[in-house]
Amino acid sequence: MGQGDRRQWVALGVLVLPVLLISVDMTVLGFALPYLSEDLGPTSAQQLWIVDIYSFMLAGLLVLMGTLGDRIGRRKLLLVGAVAFGLASVLAAFAGSALMLIAARALLGVGGATLMPSTLSLIRAMFVEPPQRRIAIAIWSAGFSGGMALGPVVGGWLLEHFWWGSVFLINVPVMVLLxxxxPLLLPEARDPKPGRFDPLSALLSMATALPVVYGIKTVAEDGLSATALAGIFVGVGSGVLFLRRQRRLADxxxxxxxxxxxxxSVSLVTNVLGVFAMVGLLFLVPQYLQLVLGLRPMTAALWMLPASVAGVIGALTAARLARWLPLPSLIGGGLLLSAAGYLLLATLGTDSGLAALVAGFVLVGVGISLSExxxxxxxxxxxPAERAGAASALSETGYELGGALGIAVLGTVATAIYRDGIPQGAPEAARExxxxxxAVAEQLPPAEAAGLLHSAQEAFVQGLHVTAYFGAALLVYAGIQAMVLLRNRDRKPAASAALPS
Structure with a gap:
């Protein structure tokens, strides 16, 4: 392999750094939340904003930032985003109030919106040959899965040794390295003829994503409400206007x-459905480990680690298998494998061992990572290569919407079943x-506490079962759809591409 090829793969390692970090950030905050809440004393509404503002900003700005990268240069946007992400991380780490932390998290979302589409679109520019690009994207995907695996472990270790702000400060050295x-390793890439920039389209794109994600998350947290429906209505209406305007514009x-x-289109829908199912699972499994099986948070995180490691293996294996097998079969087969994992999770009980959970979660992780x-x-x-930033942004926006929908729909279904399983006379907190x-059981006599906990755990597991069956059915549909709709458009398996040595 020549020096130029080796430089490409080293540059890919640089691009994986921000992806790894962003995925760590997605899972690490949940561990820090009790500590920062004790220190900053946020209201319940402020606590929700601390968690959600990052994904709101990310979802609202991805399309704009992807298009901006095509215009001004994807490397330039990536580096500007690295500065913003690093500064926002310092601001978050030393936030002295809940409002300051919310502002810092919003800036982190702005930075994240520049990083994600820039990395994927630069891979498109750097790796022209399809076999090499497939391997590069598999490594990029593995970095994302690896970060989600590291997040709980890194967060648990940091919080045992340092204060809650350390979970944000770990971003800074990575951004400095980037x-x-x-500038030394990454090429610049942009659309040579971007045409006129349309500010109204930029505003409409944000007015589409932000209210929709807000409405969906509000439904997930508080159920159907006028506020949630208004947000979704405004977002959908803005989306219609956005699409009409795009049809009329020359650029x-x-x-x-x-x-x-x-x-x-089929690949985009496939990814959205896969994320929808996966995020719904991630919403319930940690609660099952901690509140049903009684594991400590760090122990629960370690039991989830095999599934995330399996996700890394699935992503890396995808590029190898694509040399010999048709892509529709691989994508569909991965989703069907994940559906089998969901069915295995539907066998869990209140006193189940960990073997079924780990095995089911591993199948889900391998299958979805391979297909995605x-x-x-x-x-x-x-x-087209010149519109890679916009295409990458659409892919990332699909992830955000799929994740928001997964929590809203599957979380709502599980919550409804849980509430139905709690005795009518139980305190409202126990029914929520x-x-x-x-928490309520801790205040009751032992016999009453045991009865309430047993009912609550049984109700939660029933909700988990229904969610697992729902997810399995969704993944079976997505797998069959990929096999059928991609079949006649698939190219022959690509020639072998060697990994860097």
Missing amino acids: LVLG PMIDLTLFANRRF ALANDLIISAA TLGGAA
């Missing part, structure tokens, strides 16, 4: 003809969540 190595922010490409690594490759390769039931 700023040093990025649209999003090239809607991309959706006529079956590879692009290949689907991402199809999404990026289907778009399993954690609430555990």
Whole structure:
């Protein structure tokens, strides 16, 4: 392998750094929340904003930032985003109030919106040959899965040795490394003829994503309300106006003809459905480990580690298997494998061993990571090289919407079943969540506490079962859809591509 090829793969390692960090940030905050809440004393509404503002800003700005990267240069946007992300991390770490932390988390969302589409679109520019690009995107996907695996473990270790702000400060050295190595190793890439920038399209894109994600998350947290429905209505209405404007513009922010490409549209929908199912699972499994099986948070995180490691293996295996097997079969097969994992999780009980949970979760992790690594490759390769930033942003926006919908729909279903299983005379806190039931039980005599906890745990497991069956059915549909709709458009398996040595 030549020096140029080796430089490409080293540059890929630089691009994986921010992806790894962003995925760590997605899971680490949950561990820090009790500590920062004790220190800053946020209200319940402020606590929700601390958690949610990051994903709101990320979802609202991804399309704009992806298009901006195509115009001004994806490396330039990546480096600007690294500065913003690093400064916001310092601000968050030393926040002296809940409002200051909310502002810092919002800035982190702005920075994250520049980093994610820039990394994927730069891979499109750096790796022109399909076999090498497939391997590069698989490594990128593995970095994302690896970060989600490391988040709980890193968070648990930091919080045992340092204060809660340390979970944000770990971002700073990684951003500094990116700023040093990025200009040396990463090429610049942009659309040579971007056309006119349309500010109204930019505003409409944000007015579409922000209210929709806000409405969905509000439904997940508080149930259906006028506020949630208003947010979704405003977002959908803005989306309709956005699409109409894109059809009329000579230089649209999003090239809607991309959706006529079956590879692009089917792969995008496949990823959304996969994330939908996966996030619903991630919402319930940690609670099952801690509140049903009684494991400590750090122990629960370690039991979830095999599934995340399996996700890394699934993503890396995808590029290898694609040399010999058709992509539709691989993508669909991965989703069907995940569905089998969900069915295994539907066998869990209040006194089950950990073997079934770990085995089921591993199947889900391997299958979804394998399918999404290949689907991402199809999404990026289907778009023209000059519009890679916009295509990457659409893919990332699909992740955000799929995740929000997964928590809202599957979380709502599980909560409804849980409430139905709690005795009518139980305190409202016990009827709201399993954690609430555990807190109420601590104040009751032993016999009453045991009865309430047993009812609550049984109700929670029933909700988990229904969610697992729902997720399995969804993944079976997504797998069959991928096999059928991608079948006639699939290329022959690509020639072998060697990894760097």
